[in-house]
Amino acid sequence: MLEEELIPQGVRRCSLTKFGAWIGVLLLFMLWGLCAAFLIYGFGLGVTNLNNYFAFGLWIAIDLIVIALGAGAFFSGFLKYILGIDELKSIINLAVVVGFVCYTGALMLLAFEIGQPLRGWFGYWHANVHSMLTEVIFCITCYLIVLSIEFVPIILENRQIHKIPFFRNLAHNFHITMPLFAAVGTFLSFFHQGSLGGMFGVLFGRPFALREGFFIWPWTFFLFILSAIASGPVFIMLISTIMEKASGRKLVPFSTKKLLGKISGLLLCVYLFFRILDVWAWASGILPKTGFTFDEMFNQFYGQWLLWLELGVGGILPAIILVTPSLRARSGLLYTAAALACLGVVVNRYVFAVQTLAVPVMPFDQWFTYLPHWTEWGTTFMMVGYSALVVSLAYRYLPLFPKERELNA
Amino acid sequence: MSESMQIHEEFEIKWGMVIDVDKCTGCGACQIACQAENNIPPSTQSFDRLQSLHWLFVYKLDNGLPYPDSDIAYLPRPCMQCGNPSCVTVCPVVATTKEEEGAIVSQIYPRCIGCRYCMAACPYHSRVFNWFDPQWPKGMEKTLTPYASVRPRGVVEKCTFCHHRFQLAKRRARAEGRNPHHLREGEYVTACAEACPTGAIVFGDLKNSHHRVHQLAQSEYAFRLLERLGTDPQVYYLSRRSWVRRQGDNHVQKDQQRGE
Numbered sequence: 001m002l003e004e005e006l007i008p009q010g011v012r013r014c015s016l017t018k019f020g021a022w023i024g025v026l027l028l029f030m031l032w033g034l035c036a037a038f039l040i041y042g043f044g045l046g047v048t049n050l051n052n053y054f055a056f057g058l059w060i061a062i063d064l065i066v067i068a069l070g071a072g073a074f075f076s077g078f079l080k081y082i083l084g085i086d087e088l089k090s091i092i093n094l095a096v097v098v099g100f101v102c103y104t105g106a107l108m109l110l111a112f113e114i115g116q117p118l119r120g121w122f123g124y125w126h127a128n129v130h131s132m133l134t135e136v137i138f139c140i141t142c143y144l145i146v147l148s149i150e151f152v153p154i155i156l157e158n159r160q161i162h163k164i165p166f167f168r169n170l171a172h173n174f175h176i177t178m179p180l181f182a183a184v185g186t187f188l189s190f191f192h193q194g195s196l197g198g199m200f201g202v203l204f205g206r207p208f209a210l211r212e213g214f215f216i217w218p219w220t221f222f223l224f225i226l227s228a229i230a231s232g233p234v235f236i237m238l239i240s241t242i243m244e245k246a247s248g249r250k251l252v253p254f255s256t257k258k259l260l261g262k263i264s265g266l267l268l269c270v271y272l273f274f275r276i277l278d279v280w281a282w283a284s285g286i287l288p289k290t291g292f293t294f295d296e297m298f299n300q301f302y303g304q305w306l307l308w309l310e311l312g313v314g315g316i317l318p319a320i321i322l323v324t325p326s327l328r329a330r331s332g333l334l335y336t337a338a339a340l341a342c343l344g345v346v347v348n349r350y351v352f353a354v355q356t357l358a359v360p361v362m363p364f365d366q367w368f369t370y371l372p373h374w375t376e377w378g379t380t381f382m383m384v385g386y387s388a389l390v391v392s393l394a395y396r397y398l399p400l401f402p403k404e405r406e407l408n409a
Numbered sequence: 410m411s412e413s414m415q416i417h418e419e420f421e422i423k424w425g426m427v428i429d430v431d432k433c434t435g436c437g438a439c440q441i442a443c444q445a446e447n448n449i450p451p452s453t454q455s456f457d458r459l460q461s462l463h464w465l466f467v468y469k470l471d472n473g474l475p476y477p478d479s480d481i482a483y484l485p486r487p488c489m490q491c492g493n494p495s496c497v498t499v500c501p502v503v504a505t506t507k508e509e510e511g512a513i514v515s516q517i518y519p520r521c522i523g524c525r526y527c528m529a530a531c532p533y534h535s536r537v538f539n540w541f542d543p544q545w546p547k548g549m550e551k552t553l554t555p556y557a558s559v560r561p562r563g564v565v566e567k568c569t570f571c572h573h574r575f576q577l578a579k580r581r582a583r584a585e586g587r588n589p590h591h592l593r594e595g596e597y598v599t600a601c602a603e604a605c606p607t608g609a610i611v612f613g614d615l616k617n618s619h620h621r622v623h624q625l626a627q628s629e630y631a632f633r634l635l636e637r638l639g640t641d642p643q644v645y646y647l648s649r650r651s652w653v654r655r656q657g658d659n660h661v662q663k664d665q666q667r668g669e
Contacts, residue, residue: 119523
């Protein structure tokens, strides 16, 4: 069987040589990560720049970031299957694939992050119901199962697999039950996105992260959900745009992209309203109560610029562009705003994971600075390489974009 | 702090420490005694608190004033064995608990998955991680004691108030036909308290009025670290110097809190 026969009918893909060269580049990234993995597993986590003060570093920050950006998967599913916004049909398959690589990638990094990866299953066996992390462990793995189930019918749509009646019928049945999985995915995602925020908000020994809350949930619980659903849709839109630029083909109608931008913009406004209130309540309430001032939360390295970058450049600015119809109608501005909205979430998750630990809490203690070691970058790029590999293979061999033929006619 | 973050539970026996900062010379004997007692592997960078394993660390405090008003103090910091520990609730696998055993925060090494969430939660940096395999230079392995298990790479460890000594003291009391829950002063002391040459570290049951710590903890010069965070530490410090007491907690401007 020729390789061409695996490619979806009626669409054009680059030559196998070109595709192979691209896969080779990705494998190089993954090789770098494998070298790092060898060092980490061979000698211990001491080879990284993590230490007794920075118990969390790049990996946890990246985990929080990709899970937030991967929220586009469950949220697009919710919008399409539960709210019935049919226009998202042209992007829903990509959303599932991106969500899948984000979550599997996050689990991959966790396998490096925890000191005893072989004991990972203790999270289920010895579960501590009081820990937000327990909730995260349960929901993330359950949701990954949902994402895998959502991924299966996309794989079954492959031209050759689809020829087999059993798989064709199976795919059809999967499609029928998809709203159910979309609903389950939405339920699970709301809780683990929230619990990831709750993980930090409950740290009453860390005034930078500590938040008051509603019942058992600190405000970060709700803020993490909101920021994830605000940035997730535009992240999917950005990935589709990058794929369009790389392949030179139109994949998603611009009207769908504008719609995703509009949804993200509106949610970003809601999120920013509460996030700004949160910063104000934290600075004027929690910090003085714990004996700190707002200025003490920052130094030259972990400066206030990070907060303004998150709220201004990565928040207010993209929100304005995305909610203004005339601005989001201009592709350049739409993509810039989407990238900035994602940047806002990246900074937010980074400061919660790293700056929380950098701020000295004991008055006689000092600031320390954390810069990731190459082994941490290597494994992170391995995860990025893996994600790009899965997306590339899915794009080449699966009908990811239902409107591709029509758009390139 | 919201109600949900409180897990405070009272225990019949509450082992605690009172450390007189004014008596501490910063000699580090407590740190060394702790290392030897608890089988903490030696390190070439013992004073690098970012990398090394230590259950007790001696911090140097200074009042920030120029000569001739400058002053320094040394503050040994074991685990605070908090009444409301920030580390216990966060552990996803119940590898750390606060239980009947004299209200000491335990660490269950074979169950710890090494996620380090407890380290992120502890504001005292009382928890350390085994970044590498523990190694003893040739011959030094003979110094290992049979009382404290050796921890593998990839797990978190912390001060346990030499919990094995508590068990031995209870066993002795039982053998002598006494109530193991009413140990006399000095029957159970930690290695650091025993080794301190100036007697700066006093150890005992904070709830037992016959123990010195019970009275010392009520001194007007007593303070606890970061009390206002609500962790309720079982380690008290004493200092007649107000600037030292003030450094026990954070104070916003014009804040009329204890320590002024």
